Amino acid sequence: MNQTFPPQFERDCDTALGWITRFRAEDASEDDHRAFALWLAADAGHREAMDLMLELWDDLGSVRHLPFEEPLREAPANRSRRGWLGAAAALAASLAIAAFILPMTTNQEPPDYFQTAVGERQTVVLEDQSRVTLNTDTRIEVSFKRSARDITLLRGEAYFEVRTDPDRPFQVNTGSADVTAIGTAFNIHIYDGMTDITVTEGVVRVSERDKPAGRPAQTAILHADEQLQASRRGLGQSYRADTAADIAWQQGELIARELPLAQLVGELARYHDNRILISDREVATLTVSGVFDLDHPESVLLALERSFALEVERLDDNTVRLLKPRQ
Template identity: 45%
Template sequence: MEAQGNRQYEQACDAALGWIARLRSDDVSATDRQSFALWLGENASHRTAMDQMLDMWDDLGVLQVLPEQAPAELPREAANASRWYTGAAAIAASIMLALFLYPQLGTDPVSTEYRTAVGERLSIELPDNSTVVLNTDSSISVTYTDEQRHIDLRRGEAWFQVNPNKERPFHVDAGETRVTAVGTAFNVYLQQDATAITVTEGVVRVSEIVETGSHKPASKILSVNQQLRTSSDGWALSPPTDFSARLAWRQGELVADEMLLVDLVAELERYHNTNYLIADPSIAGLSISGVLQLDEPEAILKALEVSLGVQADTLESGTVRLLKAEQ
């Protein structure tokens, strides 16, 4: 078993030398680099061999005083140790070169995904100290390179606080829309039929993502307190408005200002795995105002009962039925 372990160690070192030769060649490919990374991580013995070589690096200074060949009068163990250290020096030097070269060879950018469940909010600090806050049932993919910072909003809603870096633009793609910011704060809500971009700080550029060169992409600059809705029907820019109430979800709040019951129900279904059914047409046009806690649906239903005279019944299916309270 010990002999087998020694052979594995020697094979790992030999393989490392082979990788060095390949990575230093003029025709090294991206596939080679990826394969090298896989080799480093595919077996613990590979990294163990490297670690052992690196640990010995300081000890290899004794080679400066060792003779090129072990004297005949040295015990066999000492002679073997001399030859072993000499070979180890070459292997360790090659491994050190591999570790030095590898970060410079470049690899394909790695994407990281973040997502939230229904009713969940998540604050994320990105590698450049920018911040993302994900709303309920949302998903993003984050890819950073030396040239740009790229976020793909795949579902839901997210608010971004971007750390300034003019040399490394910050892009957020949502459907067919791209939002570019250097240092600012903004919200992106990807809906089924439209995307809403709201600027809470600074300036952003919104542009179309066009697959072909036959159509010049539309582009618009947005400043603080502006909102742009993009859809297949065109772009609609709202007048400057204080959108802090609209973005109160970041604090777990829903700020209702004469909000129709039908719209309130739609918001509640965003944040809870519950179906709400307005069973009485006479209450459909009622509206409510106030600050509601999104994490407390029972309290919201109680508020409807007190302020609007709406009764909430939970059916066996779990659906909440809303109707006019009995007098």
């Protein structure tokens, strides 16, 4: 029986097939390796495609027997399950090439990975004594070589305290920017295709990662207490940062300064599996200021209830709804 797949899933598998041909090429670079890792972590759909690949691995036996010498051809829009078995196997092959063959061809040690769960914070001391503090639900890849110190922020938010080493630049790569430190401390948060960079000490250079054709790549220099937002459209203008608020998460705090309640609830959702629902637009647009304890969500609900006379309706063990007070 034929089985069709959503268009986005087809596009994800087509992208994976493109990675296969790239990794088969002799000129595949370390940037290709990092970009591949970013693609895998950028969207839950990419990981779902990988889950399918792993599920089908046993069905296929081994990708070693695939006819790699045959050129990849465009498949019709509605593919059979048999056709997608081949696509999934090709995705498996791309992972094998990326994870094993490419590091050997570049003569470098496999990267180290560090990550935190939802609600967790962790400080990692790297081999050069630089420190990285990971915020909730964050994952990084660390690859140190003789001539460079490369970190890829795959998801989440991290604070970097960098030891100076002129002979080995310290660079953090995100989906939209490369951030090079010059003996400094800075915070990076990636979300929804955006990258927020806040410098607390020293200087960093920010470079556009994937520039559109037809114009030079954008670069910017950020000093202490400056912030910049990068996206796939380029680099935004730098501006003065609210540094205390941006790094308050390290102390388990969320500092809100006239923040819409809906945005505050969205920030809290990063740190807990509990859900806070809002009843209507009037409640959602209430502006909130204060310092909130990220480790104790019940105290946040109590503060909101008292400050705005809101009614808190508990729907189940993990879900509450904020309502306007009854008249």
